[in-house]
Amino acid sequence: MATPAFDSTVLTRRGVLAAAAGSLLLAGCGPQGQRPDAGGNSSAPGDQNLVVGASLELSGRGAALAVAQRRALEIAAETLNRSGIPVGNLMRSVRLEIRDNGSDLEVAARHAAEMTRAGAHALVGGVLGDTATALAAAAQRLKTPFLALGFSDRIVLPLSDRTFSFKLTPDATDMARRMVDLLESQRVRRVVLLAEDGPHGDSGVRALKDALDRSGVDLARTVRLPGGGQSFRAAAERAVAADPDGVVVWATAPDSGTAARELRRAGHRGALFFDAGAVVDDTLRGANAKAVEGAYAVHPACLGGSALTATSGALVARRDFDYRYTQKHGSSVGFAPYAADALQLLAAAARKATSLDRGRLRAFLQTQMTEGIAGGYAFTADRHGGMEADSLGVYQVSQGGWARYA
Template identity: 65%
Template sequence: MLTRRGVLAAAAGSLLLSACGQPGQRPDDGTPGSAAPDRHELVVGASLELTGRGAAHGVLQRRALELTAEELNVSGFPVGNLRRTVRLEIRDNGSDPRLAARQATELARRDEVHALVGGTLAETSLAIVGVAQARQVPFLSLGFGDGIALPLAQRTFVYKLTPDAADVARRMAQLIESLRLRRVVLVAVDGPHGDAGVRAVRLALPAVDVGLARTVRLPVGGTGFTDAAERVVSAEPDGVIVWATAPDSGSAARALRRAGYRGTLVLDPGAVAEETLTRPNLAAVEGAYAIHPACLGGSMLTTSTTAERDRREFTLRYTQRFDRFTGFAPYASDALRLLTSAARMASSVDRGRLRAYLQTQVVEGIAGGYAFAPIRHGGMEPDSLGVYQVNQGAWTVWS
């Protein structure tokens, strides 16, 4: 079967030489933006939401980064004629876009990182985008939002690992059709992530002949959801889509149940974090559905047994270290693996060469599949998405 991933793999290969600069570049040449050659390191700067409203995802991504760096550093990885290790420079942006931008600037200028990772919130990712482009530092975004890697002409150093809203919405629409729901309400958080969801859902539902009774926006900050929930209930839907990130997803579910809604809940991937299945939320989210990448449970990686093994091993290491794996997409782990793969292929940690070889990556990662190309810098492949349901306080594969 001809897939988008296969087409992009061919495109990436044919355009690789033109994307890499002039012939004869010396591999691992220590050009500006590289760490001192004698350090033998790939230096990755991460601005993450370790506190604030994005911490439900930011803390999980830090864990994924550190676990993967430890694994890679056991024996290092070849880059040209050197064997390098990963050094992480992690900063807490406090879920503040302005702080995220300042941190990205400092990491690029003072710490001379080879690449940037981070921004689990769309707002912080978008703040880092400007810095990455100005400083010409490859940036792998972990945020939800369709405007992060587009327009491509202004995002040449930017790559997005999360699923595109249109792919998530189409999978939601298929689920809603199979559940025979005919009238739904969309509850979307204010901001770029919610905006992307609103656009995508409005396009996806008519394709399955499902009516969108109302769109209700949630205020940023996790409070004041009562009024929004009451507006949802007054529309008398038989299904509700909650398009938000944890912890807002769980808070919205609680508000809806308190307002008297007892129907079906469908959540986008941003809901899947440990916070959503904590005790205060369990009764509200029991039975809820979520669209999420393959790593959540029940492997969907049918094309790569190596990828399946890597995902299982990552889950095992994570569980051993942190006691439980309640389900999240380890995008940060994939970001680090994509960077080390690009460094191997480029025989260099030069920022420009890393960027060029990132856009040739067509791989199955821990979280799901990616097909980057010069004409496409994100996000996750749609066939990586599955349907899950909360069953007795745990995410389970829905069939």
């Protein structure tokens, strides 16, 4: 499936985002004047930091995603603190408070309350759908802005109950539409959906069914993966028994890789398709490697280059971030560094709000329209997530790596 070439002469929504990118991604290059030190301590009287509380799944089933997001947060904070964030007449720095929620939604919700009481101006975290949803509910009660890194439309819906939450990951509807285009291009006529337990899987089931209803692809069966660490074998066998041409695995890592292994063991020799939650190194490693070779994934286009012009501020920032990540950790974080964008969005909101007041931060977050490191965002009062649809690309696993397909 081919994608249209980027035409810099046409004014598109994506082009507007790219043009606005410099004000967000280069926010660390603030005006000269009072500057914080690199360690995050403001030189202004008192505690003048922008305090960001992060509840991440650094252990448990979300660790494959959360460890990279913690690193992204730390690199973004270092970048911002090189020159500081101009907020009113002061230069502020970022101070991160990072906690491990152990992939437990109740612990995540408790973290939200504890960090807000301790002075956090905003919250970031929740790489899993259920922990992110729990954090969103807590943030609403606390009236604290929350930027979610997890996959589930319920994180920001219904909007009347989520006015303080913003989601950086792609919407299920956008991923499903791109997935169905891919299925049709591969001449898949009969597909099974294997969806994880929980809110991310729920969103995927709704979105993919709607998208398939408008296509020539038949949904032969929907099978839900069991939660609580149970074996996926029976679910995989049910999926394969429907005799599909292809199987869509709608699950975050490490469940996506495990599901792929069980599907191959159950006899599926057809194509595999993943949503963006699968795209981490863990999916390609060890026992997963043979099972996922040749599989496709819909994921933000930051994974394999950019459609942005070479001179854009967004591309410069994206390359700088990738270089810093590689220097520190020995490998690239090609899969979307949502946490870095979350911190930059907060910094931009604080600068525009001329305040660290939580209510004002929320108000200015919902005016952000920009191209981030992971992709494009356009938050409004009526839309708090997620990434712009045209930020998505298609990738294929080739020789143990993610290669751009379309």
